[in-house]
Amino acid sequence: MDERKGKYTTVSIPVTLYNRIKKLIEGTGFTSVSQYVTYVLREIVAAHEEARYEEPFTQEDKERILERLRRLGYL
Amino acid sequence: MVSKPHGGRLVDRVARGRRRELLLDEAKELPRLEVGFDRAVDLEDIAHGVYSPLEGFMVQEDYLHVLYDMRLSTDHPWTIPIVLDADPEELGDVREGDDLALTHRGRVLAVMRVEEIYGWDKREYARMVYKTTDPKHPGVAKIYGMKELLVGGPIDLVDELPNPLERYTLWPAETRVLFRERGWRRIVGFQTRNVPHLGHEYVQKAALTFVDGLFINPLVGWKKPGDYRDEVILAAYEALVKHYYPRNVVVLAALRMNMRYAGPREAIHHAIVRKNFGCTHFIVGRDHAGVGDYYGPYEAWEIFQEFPDLGITPLFIREAFYCRKCGGMVNEKVCPHGDEHRVRISGTKLREMLRRGEKPPKTMMRPEVAEAVMSFDNPFVEA
Ligand SMILES: [Zn+2]
Numbered sequence: 001m002d003e004r005k006g007k008y009t010t011v012s013i014p015v016t017l018y019n020r021i022k023k024l025i026e027g028t029g030f031t032s033v034s035q036y037v038t039y040v041l042r043e044i045v046a047a048h049e050e051a052r053y054e055e056p057f058t059q060e061d062k063e064r065i066l067e068r069l070r071r072l073g074y075l
Numbered sequence: 076m077v078s079k080p081h082g083g084r085l086v087d088r089v090a091r092g093r094r095r096e097l098l099l100d101e102a103k104e105l106p107r108l109e110v111g112f113d114r115a116v117d118l119e120d121i122a123h124g125v126y127s128p129l130e131g132f133m134v135q136e137d138y139l140h141v142l143y144d145m146r147l148s149t150d151h152p153w154t155i156p157i158v159l160d161a162d163p164e165e166l167g168d169v170r171e172g173d174d175l176a177l178t179h180r181g182r183v184l185a186v187m188r189v190e191e192i193y194g195w196d197k198r199e200y201a202r203m204v205y206k207t208t209d210p211k212h213p214g215v216a217k218i219y220g221m222k223e224l225l226v227g228g229p230i231d232l233v234d235e236l237p238n239p240l241e242r243y244t245l246w247p248a249e250t251r252v253l254f255r256e257r258g259w260r261r262i263v264g265f266q267t268r269n270v271p272h273l274g275h276e277y278v279q280k281a282a283l284t285f286v287d288g289l290f291i292n293p294l295v296g297w298k299k300p301g302d303y304r305d306e307v308i309l310a311a312y313e314a315l316v317k318h319y320y321p322r323n324v325v326v327l328a329a330l331r332m333n334m335r336y337a338g339p340r341e342a343i344h345h346a347i348v349r350k351n352f353g354c355t356h357f358i359v360g361r362d363h364a365g366v367g368d369y370y371g372p373y374e375a376w377e378i379f380q381e382f383p384d385l386g387i388t389p390l391f392i393r394e395a396f397y398c399r400k401c402g403g404m405v406n407e408k409v410c411p412h413g414d415e416h417r418v419r420i421s422g423t424k425l426r427e428m429l430r431r432g433e434k435p436p437k438t439m440m441r442p443e444v445a446e447a448v449m450s451f452d453n454p455f456v457e458a
Pocket residue numbers: 398399400401402405410411412416
């Protein structure tokens with residue numbers, strides 16, 4: 001069972017930050033500092049990834065799409 | 076701004092032009108695997124980017140991550156395994172690294188690069204995805220009926236299934252362009268399998284108040300006896316939109332996609348799919364995609380807490396009903412009156428009335444919508 005679960009690795013954070021988080025999550029739904037750090041990182045990483053995105057359409061793709069949208073009456 | 080595709084990349088595995096011809100040519104020489112309608116629908120959805128960032132059926136690493144972590148091996152949220160099943164004898168001497176032609180009713184639909192062939196534990200799948208191993212659960216029953224091996228790898232679509240609703244079908248690349256053309260920045264997606272009643276309209280309009288556009292996206296293509304026929308749902312929505320929504324705030328388009336009845340996990344799946352269509356928000360119903368009493372009424376809401384990186388904002392809007400005292404559509408959150416003043420709208424009851432040719436009261440369904448439904452000789456799927 002265990003080896004099928006997600007694999008983990010170690011990241012270092014300052015002990016002071018660790019203790020601060022530990023205090024922060026007392027009595028919340030988070031059961032460990034690692035769980036909290038993972039949650040927060042995912043939130044931030046996703047936001048950073050979003051900022052980098054550009055639509056992959058070529059002008060030709062776009063023309064083809066616009067033509068179909070007009071034909072179907074969506075535009 | 077129109078939402079970014081899930082995983083940062085809108086997938087396009089539809090082979091066109093010369094490339095398509097080459098693949099069709101290659102396919103003549105390839106070993107074939109015949110797939111059923113459900114898998115053919117998955118193929119289309121993968122190829123058109125509905126399941127971005129998936130480029131094919133899952134390999135084992137992704138499958139296991141999805142099962143146990145609700146994430147792909149790239150860490151992006153994903154809750155429903157998208158897998159292709161086969162029996163060992165059907166695969167013959169197909170090996171990892173080979174190309175395989177996937178056919179439906181004998182016609183080549185796609186070419187697949189076989190990356191991995193692996194075994195799976197269906198009970199474990201059911202336990203993790205459906206939270207039950209009960210074969211009476213329709214999703215679980217489907218899993219138990221699948222074949223013994225899974226085949227993972229990217230696909231290229233070379234042909235489409237016949238689509239009776241072609242003129243209502245939009246794919247993610249198209250809606251993304253459309254939303255931009257309309258100047259929408261915030262778009263809310265609505266998932267449905269039903270003819271709209273006043274409760275649906277209330278929920279949609281409550282959401283629409285805060286955004287620029289509403290994307291109504293009925294799931295079609297796989298009905299069971301007694302369900303509304305697909306064309307009836309679309310006609311009913313057309314009537315509703317025409318008579319009760321301002322111009323240019325709604326896009327209505329059908330999506331042929333498998334329904335899995337996986338409750339909370341499927342709510343996440345539906346949200347991810349609508350994110351790929353460009354939605355920034357998604358309406359999650361109470362008991363979304365649930366069946367029987369396998370899931371708690373709010374489980375489909377609670378699960379969203381586990382995904383801070385989903386990239387689409389869920390809107391949890393309570394079920395609406397008509398209150399005689401309030402004199403309009405309301406929900407638990409805004410109406411203080413007792414049950415004796417409330418008219419609950421039951422989908423089942425509405426279906427029965429329409430079946431008898433009876434027009435439902437205006438407090439349940441718009442007359443124009445009822446008329447649209449009743450204009451069909453038989454609005455329901457036959458047994
Ligand atoms: Zn009231």
